[in-house]
Amino acid sequence: MVAFDYDDIQLVPAKCIVKSRSEADPSVEFGPRRFRIPVVPANMQSVINENLAVWLAQNDYFYVMHRFQPQERLGFVRRMQEKGLYASISVGIKDEEYGFIDELKAAGLTPEYITIDVAHGHSVYVVKMIEYIKKQLPGTFLTAGNVATPEAVRELENAGADATKVGVGPGKACITKLKTGFGTAGWQLSALRLCKKAAQKPLIADGGIRQNGDIAKSIRFGATMVMVGWMLAGHRESPGNLISLDGKDYKQYWGSASEIQKGAYRNVEGTQMLVPYRGPIENTLREMKEDLQSSISYAGGRDLDALRHVDYVILGH
Numbered sequence: 001m002v003a004f005d006y007d008d009i010q011l012v013p014a015k016c017i018v019k020s021r022s023e024a025d026p027s028v029e030f031g032p033r034r035f036r037i038p039v040v041p042a043n044m045q046s047v048i049n050e051n052l053a054v055w056l057a058q059n060d061y062f063y064v065m066h067r068f069q070p071q072e073r074l075g076f077v078r079r080m081q082e083k084g085l086y087a088s089i090s091v092g093i094k095d096e097e098y099g100f101i102d103e104l105k106a107a108g109l110t111p112e113y114i115t116i117d118v119a120h121g122h123s124v125y126v127v128k129m130i131e132y133i134k135k136q137l138p139g140t141f142l143t144a145g146n147v148a149t150p151e152a153v154r155e156l157e158n159a160g161a162d163a164t165k166v167g168v169g170p171g172k173a174c175i176t177k178l179k180t181g182f183g184t185a186g187w188q189l190s191a192l193r194l195c196k197k198a199a200q201k202p203l204i205a206d207g208g209i210r211q212n213g214d215i216a217k218s219i220r221f222g223a224t225m226v227m228v229g230w231m232l233a234g235h236r237e238s239p240g241n242l243i244s245l246d247g248k249d250y251k252q253y254w255g256s257a258s259e260i261q262k263g264a265y266r267n268v269e270g271t272q273m274l275v276p277y278r279g280p281i282e283n284t285l286r287e288m289k290e291d292l293q294s295s296i297s298y299a300g301g302r303d304l305d306a307l308r309h310v311d312y313v314i315l316g317h
Ligand SMILES: NC(=O)C1=CN([C@@H]2O[C@H](COP(=O)(O)OP(=O)(O)OC[C@H]3O[C@@H](n4cnc5c(N)ncnc54)[C@H](OP(=O)(O)O)[C@@H]3O)[C@@H](O)[C@H]2O)C=CC1
Pocket: 092, 093, 094, 117, 118, 119, 120, 146, 167, 168, 169, 170, 171, 174, 176, 207, 255, 256, 257, 267, 269
């Protein structure tokens, strides 16, 4: 089997049927809602915070809040819903997370979206957590991950997950491949393609997006939604510190399994880096939307569905 990644393939243009790119509709339905574009900022503490979550929800973008301030989550759900906004949070799989699900239930709070966020999502304990959440909070749309194989997608879906997140190790701040020898780094797009063959429910492609065109490629190979860290970490609204070096501005970006996140050098599979400062996130999201509209026109359609059927070539083969 040929394994390929984003840079190894190109999509083949098909006859255009729109008069203007502005006619193309890049919106996507994910769970109970429709969002402007199939892009979600990574649920990392260096990418999303409450202020940004509010702005994204108010502007019809999907977001997933990170899980690294566990005591804040219940209040976060309540504050979002009191403002008439949807709540979308992350949980882990440690024992105390069961208590958190119980607290949500006792408070009468059901977040519209919950994401189980662990490095190795093909796990007995993720299956247990899926079953527990679906039993206690059946109204939530539950995403589980991260996984790398069709078997994992099947198991998590069968356990009750409404969507699965694909990508082990392709992230910019990731050192999983180097530290463990495992993952989808370098063949993330092929992994997505294989997972899509098994999936009955939506997939989120997570990690490795380096250009806006990679979003369209992710859709082609089976993603409903695309999770983006590094490319969305350098904005005015991004939580990382602003740092000036040699006359240039940067924001700090760190992995969720980095020493800085964990506060200790234990099971570290992530690193930190500086990302060039890019100004307001609104501009980057608008450019992503315009580029997706262009992609749809090259695909010969009017919406994201057109991208799912275009031909592609694997360069060098
Ligand atoms: N998408 C990706 O490629 C990766 C993402 N991450 C991100 O880093 C953050 C930290 O996640 P995570 O490392 O799961 O940490 P957690 O602290 O949430 O660990 C999850 C639980 O699973 C256990 N576990 C058993 N085997 C593994 C394994 N191989 N990898 C991870 N946990 C395992 C852990 O126990 P114990 O700690 O005792 O082993 C722990 O109880 C998450 O946000 C995750 O998304 C991290 C690495 C890769």
